[in-house]
Amino acid sequence: MSNLAYDVDVDLGRPEGQARMADARPVPRITIQAFCDTPEVAGAIEMAANDRRMGRAHVKVHTGGISAAVEFYRGAPTPNLVVIESRMPPERLIAELDTLAEVCDAGTRVMIIGHSNDVTLYRELLKRGISEYLVAPVDVMTVISSISNIYRESSAEKLGQAYAFVGSKGGVGASTVAHNVAWTMARVFGSDVILADLDLAFGTAGLDFNLDPTQGIAEAVFDRDRLDEVLLDRLLAKCEDHLSLLAAPATLDRSYDFDEGAFEPMLEIVQANVPSVVLDVPHVWTSWAKRTLISADEVVIVAAPDLANLRNTKALIDLLRQARPNDAPPKLVLNQVGVPKRPEIKPDDFAAALQLEPIASIPFDPLLFGTAANNGQMIAEASAKTTVSDIFSDVAQIITGRKDVKRSRKGAMSLAPLLEKLRAKQKPKAKARRTA
Structure with missing residues (x-):
């Protein structure tokens, strides 16, 4: 033969x-x-x-x-x-x-x-x-x-993993989580990561990294027929030694109605050149968004602990389990947990309803997140010793398979120490007002 x-x-x-x-x-x-x-x-x-x-x-x-x-x-x-x-x-x-x-x-x-x-x-x-x-x-x-x-060639080891982050509802902080996890992956693992902001109209990755690139993901998508490694390299904006950004233009001078496979040529080239690709998927439901989630190696759903998020998260999980029967279920991150005076679904009840344990619960901390966003910094840069920085590190390790979910779940799910610290900070202020 x-x-x-x-x-x-x-x-x-x-x-x-x-x-x-x-x-x-x-x-x-x-x-x-x-x-x-x-x-x-x-x-x-x-x-x-x-x-x-x-x-x-x-x-x-x-x-x-x-x-x-x-x-x-x-x-x-x-x-x-x-x-x-x-x-x-x-x-x-x-x-x-x-x-x-x-x-x-x-x-x-x-x-x-x-x-x-x-x-x-x-x-x-x-x-x-x-x-x-x-x-x-x-x-x-x-x-x-x-x-x-x-069909694996000698360079196949370089084929990168794609990690898609999506919010179960608008405003739950999925982009913030994606950006911080991508930054953490690059810093902690010391391997190259590309962050792709797929929200071309309203993407915030450029703001979060204090960058204003003139080109980015729009050129990669609209000029996909001539996209190659050389053009891709010109479109990337450097964030860190190991982190590069395909920024969204965040302009409304044109509409962004893409076909189902619009992002595939770009993703193929990106994955062939770096070990990890983090996809910041906007909260929209289009053929290309659905295709991106189904095609990713790992999907991370970011949700806040309320009823609308629970409903939407269940819909996403059901769809992904049906469309990806040979893959592990998506990962779940609860964000903005502990908003004062807001009725919330407890993390354990949220998990029980979905039959899926969150890999992390991120506490509501508007001062920390707001300061980092306004300064164009990641959470670890704004406050290196905060527990939230450790949570992002845990998420990065879990989705890449470097840490077991069960071993890390106890630390990630425990909010008691954080809430206790917040209460301790609030008590002296309340006492001072009563004295006045």
């Missing part, structure tokens, strides 16, 4: 989908045709085809196994990848693969899903240039990660 590309990443076992979830990267724009012997494998491939990571690939599933594939390709060109499921004994499978090689176009890759965990068979497949051999049954994440690994 000399005309089959040689690129082997073989796993003779049956790795669990959850274990390979982090390794499953988006599959490039390729055509895939599968020929299956059993409905179980055909179903797994069809489910994989609907996953967000396979959104660029064109997948078609046939029945009939390797014999059907040989007949089909006698009169049709072969795609980029052929997936074959076979229950044949090793000797007959090898013979049929030799026949398949005669009808395959140069450069076509083949992945075999067999029912025999046989090292000798694997070695024979290796000699014939098979790209991947899996042992049935296979799960969705195994299929996706295997295809991804086949």
Whole structure:
């Protein structure tokens, strides 16, 4: 099978989908045709085809196994990848693969899903240039990660993770959380981060970092056909040694009605150049906003503890769980907790209603946040010793997988010490007024 590309990443076992979830990267724009012997494998491939990571690939599933594939390709060109499921004994499978090689176009890759965990068979497949051999049954994440690994180039390690932050309601501080977490990721981890402000009309990232760039994300979106790494580099504004900003123009001289895939070319180039991309998604519901959330590696929902936020958060979580069945649920951050005289839903009750524990609860502190915003600073710059700065650090570590949610939940959810400090600060003022 000399005309089959040689690129082997073989796993003779049956790795669990959850274990390979982090390794499953988006599959490039390729055509895939599968020929299956059993409905179980055909179903797994069809489910994989609907996953967000396979959104660029064109997948078609046939029945009939390797014999059907040989007949089909006698009169049709072969795609980029052929997936074959076979229950044949090793000797007959090898013979049929030799026949398949005669009808395959140069450069076509083949992945075999067999029912025999046989090292000798694997070695024979290796000699014939098979790209991947899996042992049935296979799960969705195994299929996706295997295809991804086949097309992983030497530079694939640089493919960045996209973290999308969105507010469940306008004014809950999702942008502030996103900006502070991006800054923390760059400072704490010492790796490059790009913050993309997707609110082109009213974005505040430039203000929060005390920058006024003349170009930014608008040029990346409107000139997407000529966007490349060189142009992207010119559009980035430097915030820190490891943090760059794609700023929103925040002007109303034109409307920003984008199609569903408007931001995809920009995100592909950005993710290929930095380890982490933080997306500040505005509180709008358009086709591109929905696509951005569904396509992100991690989604962080920022909500305030009231009824409207609870309703909207539940709607977002339900949608994301349905659209991303092979991903972990979105992360939840409660913000502006403890507003004086405002009726609030307790964090525990909020979590119980959603069946999702918040990874952090950020206390209401208008002086701290207002001072930082007016000075164009992040919270840690305005007050390095504040507990809120530690919370942002926890969020950064949790969403990147560097800290376990369960271990950090107790510290993140405990507001008692903060509220006690606020009460202590207010008591002397009240006493002074009574004396006067």
